[in-house]
Amino acid sequence: GESVGxxxxxxxxxxxxxxxxxxxxxxSASDYFIWxxxxxxxxxxxxxDIRSNMDKRQGQRVTVLLNKTVKHLSxxxxxxxxxxxxxxxxxxxxxxxxxxxFGPGTRLSVLP
Amino acid sequence: DTEVTQTPKHLVMGMTNKKxxxxxxxxxxxxxxxxxxxxxxxxxxxxxxxxxxLSINESVPSRFSPECPNSSLLNLHLHALQPEDSALYLCxxxxxxxxxPYGYTFGSGTRLTVV
Numbered sequence: 696g697e698s699v700g701x702x703x704x705x706x707x708x709x710x711x712x713x714x715x716x717x718x719x720x721x722x723s724a725s726d727y728f729i730w731x732x733x734x735x736x737x738x739x740x741x742x743x744d745i746r747s748n749m750d751k752r753q754g755q756r757v758t759v760l761l762n763k764t765v766k767h768l769s770x771x772x773x774x775x776x777x778x779x780x781x782x783x784x785x786x787x788x789x790x791x792x793x794x795x796x797f798g799p800g801t802r803l804s805v806l807p
Numbered sequence: 808d809t810e811v812t813q814t815p816k817h818l819v820m821g822m823t824n825k826k827x828x829x830x831x832x833x834x835x836x837x838x839x840x841x842x843x844x845x846x847x848x849x850x851x852x853x854x855x856x857x858x859x860x861l862s863i864n865e866s867v868p869s870r871f872s873p874e875c876p877n878s879s880l881l882n883l884h885l886h887a888l889q890p891e892d893s894a895l896y897l898c899x900x901x902x903x904x905x906x907x908p909y910g911y912t913f914g915s916g917t918r919l920t921v922v
Binding site for chain 1: 811840847848852855863899910911912913914915916
Protein backbone atom coordinates (compact mmCIF):
# COMPACT_ATOMS: atom_id res chain seq x y z
CA GLY A 696 0.00 0.00 0.00
CA GLU A 697 0.95 3.64 -0.16
CA SER A 698 1.49 5.92 2.79
CA VAL A 699 2.73 9.43 3.23
CA GLY A 700 5.57 9.78 5.67
CA UNK A 701 6.91 12.94 7.20
CA UNK A 702 8.18 14.19 3.84
CA UNK A 703 8.49 11.25 1.47
CA UNK A 704 5.58 9.08 0.27
CA UNK A 705 6.29 5.37 0.49
CA UNK A 706 4.97 2.56 -1.65
CA UNK A 707 5.35 -1.01 -0.40
CA UNK A 708 4.91 -3.90 -2.82
CA UNK A 709 5.46 -7.65 -2.72
CA UNK A 710 8.35 -9.03 -4.71
CA UNK A 711 7.09 -10.14 -8.09
CA UNK A 712 4.12 -7.78 -8.14
CA UNK A 713 3.87 -4.78 -10.45
CA UNK A 714 4.56 -1.31 -9.04
CA UNK A 715 3.00 1.97 -10.09
CA UNK A 716 4.60 5.20 -8.95
CA UNK A 717 2.73 8.41 -9.64
CA UNK A 718 3.83 11.99 -10.12
CA UNK A 719 1.91 15.22 -10.65
CA UNK A 720 3.92 17.77 -12.58
CA UNK A 721 3.51 21.48 -12.34
CA UNK A 722 3.62 23.06 -15.78
CA SER A 723 1.22 22.07 -18.53
CA ALA A 724 3.65 23.33 -21.17
CA SER A 725 6.59 21.17 -20.03
CA ASP A 726 7.78 19.09 -22.96
CA TYR A 727 10.21 16.56 -21.56
CA PHE A 728 10.07 14.27 -18.55
CA ILE A 729 12.43 11.82 -16.91
CA TRP A 730 12.18 9.22 -14.18
CA UNK A 731 15.21 8.84 -11.93
CA UNK A 732 16.01 6.11 -9.42
CA UNK A 733 18.11 6.95 -6.39
CA UNK A 734 19.48 4.17 -4.24
CA UNK A 735 20.79 4.81 -0.76
CA UNK A 736 24.19 6.52 -0.85
CA UNK A 737 24.11 7.07 -4.61
CA UNK A 738 23.20 9.80 -7.03
CA UNK A 739 20.02 9.71 -9.15
CA UNK A 740 20.19 7.29 -12.06
CA UNK A 741 18.30 7.75 -15.36
CA UNK A 742 15.56 5.15 -15.89
CA UNK A 743 13.37 6.30 -18.75
CA ASP A 744 12.25 9.50 -20.44
CA ILE A 745 9.28 10.66 -22.47
CA ARG A 746 8.47 13.67 -24.60
CA SER A 747 5.18 15.50 -24.48
CA ASN A 748 4.19 14.31 -27.96
CA MET A 749 3.95 10.75 -26.61
CA ASP A 750 1.64 9.21 -24.02
CA LYS A 751 3.49 5.96 -23.42
CA ARG A 752 7.03 4.67 -23.63
CA GLN A 753 8.37 1.27 -22.71
CA GLY A 754 11.77 0.15 -21.57
CA GLN A 755 13.04 -3.03 -20.02
CA ARG A 756 10.51 -3.88 -17.27
CA VAL A 757 9.51 -0.21 -17.02
CA THR A 758 6.80 1.81 -18.70
CA VAL A 759 6.17 5.53 -18.41
CA LEU A 760 2.70 6.93 -19.02
CA LEU A 761 2.00 10.61 -19.60
CA ASN A 762 -1.44 12.15 -19.19
CA LYS A 763 -1.17 15.77 -20.23
CA THR A 764 -4.84 16.47 -19.56
CA VAL A 765 -4.35 16.08 -15.82
CA LYS A 766 -0.59 16.74 -15.75
CA HIS A 767 0.17 13.27 -14.48
CA LEU A 768 3.12 10.99 -15.02
CA SER A 769 3.42 7.40 -13.86
CA UNK A 770 6.15 4.80 -13.78
CA UNK A 771 5.18 1.16 -13.96
CA UNK A 772 7.69 -1.49 -12.93
CA UNK A 773 6.86 -5.05 -13.90
CA UNK A 774 7.73 -8.00 -11.63
CA UNK A 775 9.28 -5.79 -8.96
CA UNK A 776 12.53 -7.07 -7.55
CA UNK A 777 14.42 -6.29 -4.31
CA UNK A 778 16.94 -4.32 -6.36
CA UNK A 779 14.16 -1.93 -7.33
CA UNK A 780 13.97 -0.64 -3.76
CA UNK A 781 14.93 3.02 -3.98
CA UNK A 782 13.55 6.54 -4.11
CA UNK A 783 12.05 7.44 -7.48
CA UNK A 784 11.89 11.03 -8.72
CA UNK A 785 10.07 12.38 -11.71
CA UNK A 786 11.59 15.44 -13.33
CA UNK A 787 10.26 17.89 -15.94
CA UNK A 788 11.79 20.54 -18.14
CA UNK A 789 9.50 23.59 -18.01
CA UNK A 790 8.97 25.64 -21.16
CA UNK A 791 11.81 28.06 -21.82
CA UNK A 792 13.59 26.37 -18.96
CA UNK A 793 17.07 25.07 -19.06
CA UNK A 794 17.08 22.66 -16.20
CA UNK A 795 15.06 19.91 -14.64
CA UNK A 796 12.55 20.48 -11.88
CA PHE A 797 12.36 17.43 -9.65
CA GLY A 798 9.19 16.14 -8.06
CA PRO A 799 9.12 15.31 -4.34
CA GLY A 800 10.00 11.62 -4.79
CA THR A 801 8.47 8.31 -3.75
CA ARG A 802 10.23 5.59 -1.80
CA LEU A 803 9.60 2.11 -3.18
CA SER A 804 10.02 -0.69 -0.65
CA VAL A 805 9.96 -4.25 -1.99
CA LEU A 806 8.79 -6.85 0.53
CA PRO A 807 10.09 -10.43 0.34
CA ASP B 808 33.94 6.33 -19.45
CA THR B 809 30.29 7.05 -18.64
CA GLU B 810 30.68 8.22 -15.08
CA VAL B 811 30.76 11.36 -13.05
CA THR B 812 33.32 11.00 -10.26
CA GLN B 813 33.03 13.00 -7.07
CA THR B 814 35.58 13.31 -4.28
CA PRO B 815 35.61 13.04 -1.38
CA LYS B 816 32.67 10.72 -0.68
CA HIS B 817 32.39 11.98 2.88
CA LEU B 818 33.55 15.24 4.45
CA VAL B 819 33.27 16.58 7.97
CA MET B 820 34.30 20.18 8.43
CA GLY B 821 34.13 22.85 11.08
CA MET B 822 32.40 26.15 10.55
CA THR B 823 35.73 27.98 10.20
CA ASN B 824 37.27 25.52 7.74
CA LYS B 825 37.85 25.90 4.03
CA LYS B 826 37.37 22.81 1.91
CA UNK B 827 36.66 21.92 -1.69
CA UNK B 828 34.49 19.33 -3.40
CA UNK B 829 35.66 17.97 -6.73
CA UNK B 830 33.82 16.55 -9.72
CA UNK B 831 35.21 15.06 -12.91
CA UNK B 832 33.70 13.67 -16.11
CA UNK B 833 35.27 12.46 -19.34
CA UNK B 834 32.16 12.05 -21.47
CA UNK B 835 32.71 15.27 -23.39
CA UNK B 836 29.71 16.85 -21.72
CA UNK B 837 29.68 20.63 -21.97
CA UNK B 838 27.30 21.40 -19.12
CA UNK B 839 28.00 20.64 -15.45
CA UNK B 840 25.88 21.19 -12.39
CA UNK B 841 26.00 21.31 -8.61
CA UNK B 842 22.96 20.15 -6.66
CA UNK B 843 22.27 20.07 -2.94
CA UNK B 844 20.09 17.32 -1.51
CA UNK B 845 18.74 17.20 2.02
CA UNK B 846 17.40 13.97 3.49
CA UNK B 847 14.05 12.82 2.05
CA UNK B 848 14.04 15.73 -0.41
CA UNK B 849 14.69 16.00 -4.15
CA UNK B 850 17.93 17.54 -5.41
CA UNK B 851 17.94 21.34 -5.54
CA UNK B 852 19.91 23.12 -8.24
CA UNK B 853 22.73 25.38 -7.05
CA UNK B 854 24.90 26.22 -10.06
CA UNK B 855 25.11 25.50 -13.78
CA UNK B 856 28.21 25.79 -15.93
CA UNK B 857 27.80 25.74 -19.67
CA UNK B 858 30.90 25.64 -21.85
CA UNK B 859 32.98 26.41 -18.74
CA UNK B 860 31.07 29.58 -17.95
CA LEU B 861 28.75 30.06 -15.02
CA SER B 862 25.27 30.39 -16.51
CA ILE B 863 23.02 29.91 -13.49
CA ASN B 864 23.44 30.72 -9.81
CA GLU B 865 20.27 29.88 -7.94
CA SER B 866 20.78 32.59 -5.30
CA VAL B 867 23.29 30.45 -3.47
CA PRO B 868 25.06 32.09 -0.47
CA SER B 869 28.58 33.30 -1.18
CA ARG B 870 30.05 30.79 1.26
CA PHE B 871 29.65 28.37 -1.69
CA SER B 872 31.97 29.26 -4.57
CA PRO B 873 31.96 27.19 -7.77
CA GLU B 874 34.84 26.90 -10.19
CA CYS B 875 35.17 25.21 -13.58
CA PRO B 876 38.89 24.95 -14.42
CA ASN B 877 38.19 23.09 -17.69
CA SER B 878 35.44 21.22 -19.47
CA SER B 879 36.04 18.03 -17.45
CA LEU B 880 36.37 19.44 -13.95
CA LEU B 881 34.04 21.22 -11.57
CA ASN B 882 34.90 22.34 -8.05
CA LEU B 883 32.81 23.69 -5.20
CA HIS B 884 34.79 25.71 -2.67
CA LEU B 885 33.35 25.85 0.82
CA HIS B 886 34.09 28.47 3.47
CA ALA B 887 32.45 29.42 6.75
CA LEU B 888 29.59 26.97 6.34
CA GLN B 889 26.74 26.54 8.77
CA PRO B 890 25.41 23.28 10.25
CA GLU B 891 22.29 23.61 8.09
CA ASP B 892 24.54 23.30 5.03
CA SER B 893 25.04 19.64 5.92
CA ALA B 894 23.67 17.66 2.98
CA LEU B 895 24.53 15.43 0.04
CA TYR B 896 26.17 17.50 -2.69
CA LEU B 897 25.66 16.07 -6.14
CA CYS B 898 27.49 16.89 -9.32
CA UNK B 899 25.93 16.17 -12.71
CA UNK B 900 26.78 16.68 -16.35
CA UNK B 901 24.90 16.70 -19.64
CA UNK B 902 25.74 16.96 -23.30
CA UNK B 903 24.27 20.42 -23.57
CA UNK B 904 22.63 22.82 -21.17
CA UNK B 905 19.14 21.55 -21.91
CA UNK B 906 19.92 18.08 -20.62
CA UNK B 907 18.62 16.41 -23.78
CA PRO B 908 18.25 13.69 -24.86
CA TYR B 909 19.19 11.59 -21.87
CA GLY B 910 19.03 13.97 -18.98
CA TYR B 911 21.85 14.34 -16.60
CA THR B 912 24.48 11.88 -15.46
CA PHE B 913 24.89 12.23 -11.73
CA GLY B 914 27.82 11.40 -9.51
CA SER B 915 27.36 9.54 -6.24
CA GLY B 916 27.74 12.73 -4.25
CA THR B 917 29.72 14.03 -1.32
CA ARG B 918 28.09 13.61 2.07
CA LEU B 919 28.98 16.84 3.89
CA THR B 920 28.62 17.31 7.63
CA VAL B 921 29.29 20.74 9.15
CA VAL B 922 30.05 20.67 12.86
